Amino acid sequence: MPQPSRATALIERSVFFQAAGPAAMADLLRPSFTQILPRSAVLFEEGDEPDFLHVVLEGRVGLQACVAGRGRTMVELFGPGELCLAAAVVLRLPYLATAMALTEIRVLMIPAEVFRETIARSRELCHATTELLARHWRLMVDQVVDLKLRSAEDRLARFIARRVDEETGAGVVELPEPRAAIAARLGMTPETLSRAFAELERKGKLRRGPDGATTVPDRAALIP
Amino acid sequence: MPQPSRATALIERSVFFQAAGPAAMADLLRPSFTQILPRSAVLFEEGDEPDFLHVVLEGRVGLQACVAGRGRTMVELFGPGELCLAAAVVLRLPYLATAMALTEIRVLMIPAEVFRETIARSRELCHATTELLARHWRLMVDQVVDLKLRSAEDRLARFIARRVDEETGAGVVELPEPRAAIAARLGMTPETLSRAFAELERKGKLRRGPDGATTVPDRAALIP
DNA sequence: AATCACGGTTGATCTGCATCAACGCACGGA
DNA sequence: TCCGTGCGTTGATGCAGATCAACCGTGATT
Numbered sequence A, B: 001m002p003q004p005s006r007a008t009a010l011i012e013r014s015v016f017f018q019a020a021g022p023a024a025m026a027d028l029l030r031p032s033f034t035q036i037l038p039r040s041a042v043l044f045e046e047g048d049e050p051d052f053l054h055v056v057l058e059g060r061v062g063l064q065a066c067v068a069g070r071g072r073t074m075v076e077l078f079g080p081g082e083l084c085l086a087a088a089v090v091l092r093l094p095y096l097a098t099a100m101a102l103t104e105i106r107v108l109m110i111p112a113e114v115f116r117e118t119i120a121r122s123r124e125l126c127h128a129t130t131e132l133l134a135r136h137w138r139l140m141v142d143q144v145v146d147l148k149l150r151s152a153e154d155r156l157a158r159f160i161a162r163r164v165d166e167e168t169g170a171g172v173v174e175l176p177e178p179r180a181a182i183a184a185r186l187g188m189t190p191e192t193l194s195r196a197f198a199e200l201e202r203k204g205k206l207r208r209g210p211d212g213a214t215t216v217p218d219r220a221a222l223i224p
Numbered sequence C: 001a002a003t004c005a006c007g008g009t010t011g012a013t014c015t016g017c018a019t020c021a022a023c024g025c026a027c028g029g030a
Numbered sequence D: 001t002c003c004g005t006g007c008g009t010t011g012a013t014g015c016a017g018a019t020c021a022a023c024c025g026t027g028a029t030t
Helices: A004-012 A015-020 A022-029 A086-091 A112-121 A123-149 A152-166 A179-185 A190-202 B004-012 B015-020 B022-029 B086-091 B112-121 B123-149 B152-166 B179-185 B190-202
Strands: A033-037 A042-044 A052-058 A061-067 A071-078 A098-101 A105-111 B033-037 B042-044 B052-058 B061-067 B071-078 B098-101 B105-111
Touching: A004 A015, A004 A052, A015 A022, A015 A123, A022 A105, A022 A112, A022 A123, A042 A052, A052 A112, A061 A179, A061 B123, A071 A123, A071 A179, A071 B123, A086 A112, A086 A123, A086 B123, A105 A112, A112 A123, A112 B123, A123 A152, A123 B061, A123 B071, A123 B086, A123 B112, A123 B123, A152 A179, A152 A190, A179 A190, B004 B015, B004 B052, B015 B022, B015 B123, B022 B105, B022 B112, B022 B123, B052 B112, B061 B179, B071 B123, B071 B179, B086 B112, B086 B123, B105 B112, B112 B123, B123 B152, B152 B179, B152 B190, B179 B190
Parallel strands: none
Antiparallel strands: A033 A105, A042 A098, A052 A105, A061 A071, A061 A098, B033 B105, B042 B098, B052 B105, B061 B071, B061 B098
């Protein structure tokens, strides 16, 4: 079922692998394999030593951290084409978060050692990794600013708006991950998320079909 | 006044420049220079194209982002030996935050183009940059977890505890930046910060001299 | 010395979101 | 078919921290 060709096709389009170049990419893919995992499967746990670099091919992966006695949060969500936790692999340090499949997923598994060796050999791959981490850093900065300055409703609106881009401009948004995961990613409880959805709908910034499909009439009106 | 030898001595000790190796380091330092700036001087503004990579030699630099109609926050604080915003320099993208001197500072200015050229030439520097960004990403993850799961008081306690490490184990902590900057970095108002300080002092986790010096009797008791 | 501006502290009040609780609905298994 | 069980929603209440306001010590200006 997991055809190598499909995996190759998807990641060929990703910014990261384009920057890495075909030679390094081939070196990475040769000893790698894909895997299909059901919802709520765990890719790795906080504290594990990284054995693989995971690339999401289909579905969503959530990165969750927990603090003793304070529960868990979702630090980041990864969609198709994204690399989970290159940081830990690069640093050879234990993961500081747990990765969990939020939907059924297909992931490409690149052995960590292969990735590190190839980075040491390929200038392009090293540079691509630097840029990848730089982009990821900026995403985290965005999230910090969101948490510190914006209300729960605004955070949800911006979260959805970012998804509109990924789709055709049509305005139908895919939110395949469970509500609790979205709530945790946005730093609020499921209850608050539910109310925020209702409020955005009331204001006409959003429509929800009976099948659960979410439609955005006007992306510009969403982002405040 | 700014002696090149002192600058060299300081950054030689930093993890980043050690990993980069002496050759790349020399290439970086040759066309660079140091600058002394007063408190509240602006190093660069949100939206600027990066011309220099800034390395803090003395004092503290704050990275602040602002959202229209919501005010500003402090995304990160940088102390001696730290590189500000390598991400934007690497990506050749406009800064998404403003950098401001929070105390009088001495900074090393490395021309952005020189940094990019040297990265392309030196495998070690590229690798060091990758690791630097990986570490910075992890710091931001920590901050997100803090904001989502911990109370204002806990965030302050952990912030101070991290400073204890940097000093001799003695327990006297340097907090040279203005209270408002610390408050913004921790995602709270100056009023709440003040109350958190008072509460930690009341619990005996902290002592404050009349000169404003902050002393931590027991670092382990601070982190909850 | 008087004035002002500024940074930090303290007090009173307000509010956004968490928490606790109940409910509806879809789905799966006996 | 009936009865769980899990997930999302809605309602009522509580609280951490924001906001508004006053105050105080310090240093700069005149």
